[in-house]
Amino acid sequence: MRALTTMAYRQLKRFIRARSRVVGMIINPLIWLVFFGLGWSKVFDNPIARSIFGGVDYLTFLAPGIFAMTIFNQSFIGGVSVIWDKQFGFLKEVLVAPASRKEGILGRILGDSLVTLTQGMIILLLTFLLAENLKPSGILPALGIGFLLAVAFSGFGVSLALRMESMEGFQMIMMVLMLPLIFLSGAMYPIDTMPSWMKALAYINPLTYAVDGTRHFLVGESVTKFALTTDVGVLALLAVFLVGIAMLEFEKATIG
Amino acid sequence: MYAIEVENLVKKYGDFEAVKGISFKVKKGEIFAFLGPNGAGKTTTVHVLTTLLKLTSGRAIVAGHDVVKEPMEVRKRIGIVFQDPSLDRELTAYENMYIHGRIYGLGGNELKNKIMQLLKFVELWEFKDKPVKYFSGGMQRRLEIARALLHEPEVLFLDEPTIGLDPQTRSHIWEYIKTMKEEHDMTIFLTTHYMDEAEQLADRIAIMDHGKIIAEGTADELKKIVGNDVIYLKLEALEDVKCLKAEFIRGCKILPDGRVRLEVVNAAEALPKIFDLAKEQNVKIIEVTYHRPTLNDVFLYLTGREIRDEGETNTLASRIRVRMRR
Ligand SMILES: Nc1ncnc2c1ncn2[C@@H]1O[C@H](COP(=O)(O)OP(=O)(O)O)[C@@H](O)[C@H]1O
Numbered sequence: 001m002r003a004l005t006t007m008a009y010r011q012l013k014r015f016i017r018a019r020s021r022v023v024g025m026i027i028n029p030l031i032w033l034v035f036f037g038l039g040w041s042k043v044f045d046n047p048i049a050r051s052i053f054g055g056v057d058y059l060t061f062l063a064p065g066i067f068a069m070t071i072f073n074q075s076f077i078g079g080v081s082v083i084w085d086k087q088f089g090f091l092k093e094v095l096v097a098p099a100s101r102k103e104g105i106l107g108r109i110l111g112d113s114l115v116t117l118t119q120g121m122i123i124l125l126l127t128f129l130l131a132e133n134l135k136p137s138g139i140l141p142a143l144g145i146g147f148l149l150a151v152a153f154s155g156f157g158v159s160l161a162l163r164m165e166s167m168e169g170f171q172m173i174m175m176v177l178m179l180p181l182i183f184l185s186g187a188m189y190p191i192d193t194m195p196s197w198m199k200a201l202a203y204i205n206p207l208t209y210a211v212d213g214t215r216h217f218l219v220g221e222s223v224t225k226f227a228l229t230t231d232v233g234v235l236a237l238l239a240v241f242l243v244g245i246a247m248l249e250f251e252k253a254t255i256g
Numbered sequence: 257m258y259a260i261e262v263e264n265l266v267k268k269y270g271d272f273e274a275v276k277g278i279s280f281k282v283k284k285g286e287i288f289a290f291l292g293p294n295g296a297g298k299t300t301t302v303h304v305l306t307t308l309l310k311l312t313s314g315r316a317i318v319a320g321h322d323v324v325k326e327p328m329e330v331r332k333r334i335g336i337v338f339q340d341p342s343l344d345r346e347l348t349a350y351e352n353m354y355i356h357g358r359i360y361g362l363g364g365n366e367l368k369n370k371i372m373q374l375l376k377f378v379e380l381w382e383f384k385d386k387p388v389k390y391f392s393g394g395m396q397r398r399l400e401i402a403r404a405l406l407h408e409p410e411v412l413f414l415d416e417p418t419i420g421l422d423p424q425t426r427s428h429i430w431e432y433i434k435t436m437k438e439e440h441d442m443t444i445f446l447t448t449h450y451m452d453e454a455e456q457l458a459d460r461i462a463i464m465d466h467g468k469i470i471a472e473g474t475a476d477e478l479k480k481i482v483g484n485d486v487i488y489l490k491l492e493a494l495e496d497v498k499c500l501k502a503e504f505i506r507g508c509k510i511l512p513d514g515r516v517r518l519e520v521v522n523a524a525e526a527l528p529k530i531f532d533l534a535k536e537q538n539v540k541i542i543e544v545t546y547h548r549p550t551l552n553d554v555f556l557y558l559t560g561r562e563i564r565d566e567g568e569t570n571t572l573a574s575r576i577r578v579r580m581r582r
Pocket residue numbers: 256269272274292293294295296297298299300301
């Protein structure tokens with residue numbers, strides 16, 4: 001447990017040190033929320049549009065997507081920090097230590113996920129200021145869904161970062177993945193209205209289940225597509241799988 | 257009893273053989289140095305011995321355990337200061353120490369006291385709450401040394417501990433290393449491309465070049481490969497100068513300018529005897545100079561090149577290369 005708690009502690013410490021960067025991190029989802037969400041919400045402010053979006057206003061429909069996007073973004077930043085550790089050499093210090101590497105990397109992923117969740121929470125609270133129909137009682141369980149997503153993508157980010165040499169390459173992969181995953185998650189328009197090939201992609205997109213699960217709690221059954229157990233089950237399995245891979249990868253890691 | 261035993265160690269990067277079958281042993285409690293120019297394979301060897309790189313063939317036992325078969329047992333017993341920085345720059349000196357201690361299984365007041373003691377030892381206690389990114393190179397190095405000592409390793413690896421530091425900081429760090437050896441009876445494996453560093457610190461030195469150990473021994477033994485120490489005496493009497501004779505004097509010549517040139521094994525030990533001898537024979541010495549072969553002379557003799565051929569500028573270039581490679 002030592003390696004786990006210590007590495008989690010380190011990630012949290014680093015986050016607290018770099019508080020000022022938090023602003024930078026949440027600016028992107030905030031732009032989407034305000035300029036995209038608020039903008040379209042006026043266009044969609046009529047009964048026909050409302051019926052497409054499950055009977056709620058557009059910002060309420062969009063909010064879970066913005067939350068999931070924030071988590072997704074921030075989880076990859078955790079991966080970037082692995083590359084930093086490679087470049088600034090701290091990774092060697094970890095690799096030479098007589099501690100369980102599996103535990104250490106798990107601690108790191110959990111620590112990063114807590115950090116990620118903090119950012120997600122900030123965005124979520126800001127969303128509440130704009131959207132009308134979100135349920136405050138859904139915040140805590142929504143954070144639970146967010147945590148599963150954060151763990152899954154942190155695990156993925158770590159595995160990817162361990163294989164990458166440069167920050168640029170890593171960031172490019174992240175940029176390339178981000179928009180399609182967001183668009184294909186049902187966050188911005190319902191999956192049911194998509195062409196069937198897009199629908200197929202949406203079904204294999206993990207973000208879909210995070211968005212849907214979050215909607216269960218924040219909006220209501222009327223806008224969801226899957227059963228809550230399906231959403232949670234898919235995310236939990238994915239988290240276990242991706243973290244498992246990260247742990248195995250880190251176990252084998254050498255320098256140079 | 258040996259702290260490190262290495263037999264026919266080979267390490268290849270792809271097709272390139274960086275370490276070409278080296279063998280050596282380091283005794284417990286000894287400071288052993290790898291001296292060699294850039295690219296000799298020193299860092300590669302250190303990384304193999306500290307379980308960070310897999311060896312290609314051969315065998316290496318560190319602190320009683322095989323680095324391949326029991327890496328965890330080796331890791332428990334070693335400390336290392338890497339050639340390149342390895343601190344968490346965002347965190348403070350104290351936090352870096354604390355995290356290291358926790359990972360190595362320390363905790364509570366014991367850990368707190370040790371951190372205090374070691375940060376005081378390397379004179380960083382007053383900066384303990386400063387993020388490491390604001391530290392100078394020398395301060396970072398000192399912190400790395402303190403950190404490597406925190407879990408009281410049996411064998412300490414120092415990979416170019418004073419590379420790129422100013423002379424004052426270097427001699428400072430040498431003092432720490434000497435104190436460490438004396439107070440903790442620790443085995444220290446050191447690599448360096450500075451001759452003075454190897455000479456100042458090491459009990460025994462292995463000279464490395466192109467992945468091979470080309471000579472090994474104490475500094476004195478190595479210098480004997482090149483030849484004896486040379487002493488020049490200027491005597492008061494310029495005429496009728498005679499050679500001094502004694503069994504420790506290996507050679508004697510009168511130079512055209514009247515000076516006496518003596519060859520001895522060890523000038524430092526021979527000089528007092530020479531003064532005694534001069535007194536006995538009523539010869540008055542008015543000036544003494546002596547020249548000892550340097551380790552650079554040894555390297556030159558063995559390879560035809562100087563260690564310093566590739567001086568500071570190359571060190572910098574190789575660091576930039578390292579950065580780019582990653
Ligand atoms: N990761 C690597 N991949 C390929 N070649 C390497 C790698 N690391 C070091 N080398 C090469 O191996 C040789 C020995 O390097 P190194 O062990 O760093 O030497 P030293 O520490 O004595 O300067 C050099 O020629 C270097 O370029």
